[in-house]
Amino acid sequence: MFRPLSVFIGMRYTRAKHRNHFLSFISIVSIIGLALGVAVMIVVLSVMNGFDHEMRTRVLGMVPHAIIESYEPISDWQSLADQVMKASKVMAVAPFTQIPGLLAYDGKVQKILLNGIEPSQESNVSIIDHCMLHGKLNDLVPGKFGIVIGDKAAVRFSVGIGDKLTFIAPEVIVTPAGMFPCMKRFTVVGIFHVGAAEIDGYLCLTNLIDLAHVHRWQSDQVQGLRLKFHSLFDAPLSALDIVKHLGESKYYAIDWTRTHGNLYQAIRMEKAVIGLLLLLIIAIAAFNIISMLVIIVNNKTSDIAILRTIGVMPRQIISIFIVEGTLIGMVGTLIGTVFGILCALNIRTTIAALERVIGYTFLNADIYFIDYVPSKVQTQDVFIVGCAALFLSFIATLYPAWRAACTQPSHALRYE
Template sequence: MFRPLFVFIGTRYTRAKRRNHFVSFISLTSMIGLALGVVVMIVVLSVMNGFDHEMRTRVLGMVPHATIEGDQPINDWHALADKVKTHPEVQAVAPFTQMQGLLSSNGKVQKVLLNAIDPAEERKVSIIDNFMQKGRLDDLTPDSFGIVIGDKAATSLGVGIGDKLTFVTPEVTVTPGGIFPRMKRFTVVGIFHVGAGELDGFLGLTNLTDLARLHRWKPDQVQGLRLKFDDLFEAPRVAWEIAQKLGDHDFYARDWTRTHGNLYQAIRMEKAMIGLLLLLIVAVAAFNIISTLVMVVNDKKGDIAILRTLGATPGQIMGIFMVQGTVIGVVGTFIGAVVGIFAALNVSAAVSALEGLIGHKFLSADVYFIDYLPSQLMAEDVVLVCGAALVLSFLATLYPAWRAARTQPAEALRYE
């Protein structure tokens, strides 16, 4: 098969065993450094994608995309839900009522956000059913005062299915004997595990009717409506439009960007900044090719002079060393991509196995919003990383190749 002269010689130089072993060592380290840079970039970007994905699917699958609430309890939520559903971007609607307080059992106390739901409607807007460890959401029947809590709260309080909890409300009752906090006994009917410390530790679910009684409302009154959209990133705009349509003075809207937006934006910013920093690592590894090729040019001055006297043009000489440097970049990038893809696909399992081996959790749900290391490999990230590494590798060949092309045959052969 025909190959141009500069391609033939450049690939031959790459394969040949050089007399100068130090140059060969520098060339090998440049290739390994580039491969390691690509591996680290692919793995870290995949982990950041995993955090982004878990934030959107788990945490934002549990918390409302947006809510519609009023200054007063809503009497006919079915009619209001029908109006809200007329907006084309609303996927589902469910009623809710909330109350903050304390859960107590056997002298142990845990703060909680008690969220009253209709189990049948809640499934349309939440993924809580996917994370039920014990019990069922349907066990939250009216007037039963059942409660579903996260596994972290259950462990903290030392309770299980069928155990009793005391819910202490932030309101007080005035009696002839003094002022006493309002309390109500609940029965644990379910335990869930989402993997997010904020939800597993501080969220409780009960029936709408039960919490309405604690608020001293009518059984069918609710605090507001929880909305689910086709595109959660449109939540601020759509929620505002719905509130305006219903009447700005009667209802107001809140969306997830007010409760979890800072965390999500932090993840996106961290991914961009970490990607930029890791790209600098790849750049350092790629530009090691410059030192490698400079040494090769100095080592091959005699060969360059002979080629020039045989009629090789400066462009061909330049092409020889560009091919050699590019081959180093291509091989290093290919090895890095293969190892990086394998590592990104297995990093979650590897970290989990390591945690089990040493008995220590690297990600605590008390600090992070999830308690495991997620990873999501995206093809566009692999293409971007490999493309950047190849471009930097190619740019790194230009200066040494240009120096080789300027070599004067007489000067190079003077002391040969």
Template sequence: MFRPLFVFIGTRYTRAKRRNHFVSFISLTSMIGLALGVVVMIVVLSVMNGFDYEMRTRVLGMVPHATIQGRQPIDDWQALAAKVKQNPEVLAVAPFTQMQGLLTHGGKVNKVLINAVDPAEEDKVSIVSGFLKQGKLADLEAGSFNMIIGDKAATKLGVVVGDKLTFVAPEVTVTPAGMFPRIKRFNVVGIFHVGAGELDGFVAMANLHDLALLQRWKPNQVQGLRLKFNDLFQAPRTAWNIAQSLAADGHEYYSLDWTRTHGNLYQAIRMEKSIIGLLLLLIVAVAAFNIISTLVMVVTDKQGDIAILRTLGATPGQIMAIFMVQGTVIGVIGTLVGAALGILAALNVSAAIALLERMIGHKFLNSDVYFIDYLPSQLMASDVLLVCAAALVLSFFATLYPAWRAARVQPAEALRYE
């Protein structure tokens, strides 16, 4: 098969010869360094994508995209929900009531945020059913004062399904005998595990009717509506517009979206991905520019060959192309090997870290500190292509200076002492 002269010679120079094993070793280390840089960048970006994905699906699947609440309890939430559903961006609506307090059992205390829900409507706006280890939402029957709690809270309180918990509300009842806290006994009928310490440790679920009685409201009154949107990133604007349209009917409503409750965490993840990606790109750049030192050594080693080629009629452009081909071959091989290993590592990093945690008996991600308790990974083709393109471009630019130096070699000077 016909190959241009500069391609033939450039590829030959990447293979070891009897008298330049050291130069070939330097070429090999340049390939390995570039490959490792590409591997690390693909794996880390995939892990950051995993955190981003888990944040959007798990945490933001449990908390509402947005809520619509009134200054007073809402009496006819079905009618209000019908108006909200008229907005084309709204996928589903469900009622809710929240109440903070303390859970106690056997002398142990844990703070809690009770989310009172309608079991028949909750699955439309939440993914909690997919994370129930025991029990089901249908067990939250009206009037039963049943409760579903997170597994971390259950462990801390030492309860299992079937036990009873005491809920202490942050309000007191004034009687002639003095002030007494508002207390109610709940039955544990379910346990969920989302993997987010904030949810598993401090969130519980009950029935709307039960919490309305505890709040001393009418049984059909709720605090507000939970909204699920087609695009959660449009939640702030859409929720505000909905609240404004409802206020036009003479009622006073306000909206609260996920960016105000968990937005800082999400933005931190996105910013960390950008910053870490930039820092890792510098690692790839260092590995790519090792090609410069490799090619400079090759040019020094091959000055006699360059002089002979020049005397045989090779132009400076052809000499320059020879060494650009050699550097590009190093870059392409290193990038392709790194991409293959990076893809393999990104697809298996979660399982590998989980296995390592089991072997050493230590959790690298504590859900008390991080919002999930395992290392996620999501490989994206766009990231792989971007990393490979960056490595190839940097490798190509790294060939220009050594190739230019080779083109300037003077045959007479190079052959004087041969």
């Protein structure tokens, strides 16, 4: 098979000879360094993508993309929902009422956010229907004062289906005997698990009509509407446009960027910064290629001089060492890419097994919004990392190749 002279000689230089075992060792070290840099970058970027994905699907799957509220309780929410649904980017609408308060059981007290929902419509704007461990949303029957709690709250209170919890609202009831806190008994009819600590431990759901009763509102009055858009990034501008159409003097909007935007932006910024830092690891590995090629050039000075004397052009000499360095870069990038993808796909089970062995939890659910290490391999990231590694490997070959081309045959063969 025909091969150009530069490719033939460059490939031969990458293989060990009788007296070149040290050079072969340096080549292997360069390949390993580049492979580790590529693998680490793919794994870390996949983990950051996993956090980004979990943030979107879990936390933002439970948190509304936007809410529209009024300064007074909304009575005819159905007609308002029909007006909102006319907006082109709105996917679904559901009513809600919220009351922050305390949940008490057997001497234990926990702060919660009690969410009043319409069970038949809630699944249109959130993922809660797919996260039920016990019971279902349709068990929230009006007048029964049922409540659905997260699994972390259930463990904290040691309760299950059928147990009764006391909800204490942040308001008082004035009676002839004095002022008393507003309390209501709820029966646990469901337990859910989202995987986000702030939701599983602090969010509770009840029927919209039952919460209106606790609020001392009419049964058809609600606090506002939850909106789901086709794309969560449409929420900020679209919600403002809807409010302008409805009347800013009566309604206002709050989108997810105001409630959880800082966490989401922090994840995106961390991915960019960590990616830049890890790119330096690949750059350092590329310096190994420079060192290796410089040593080879010094070792092959007489060979280069002989090639020059038989008519090999300087540009061909440059091509020889570019081929050698690029070949090492390609091998290292390929190995690192395969290894990195395999590690990224199995990192969740690996970390979980390591946690069981050492008895330490890397992601505490009380601190982080999830309690496991997510991973999501994106083809775009793998492609960018591979191209960056190959580009840096190519750049690393230029100086040694230029230095080899500057070899003067008369000086190199003076003592031969």
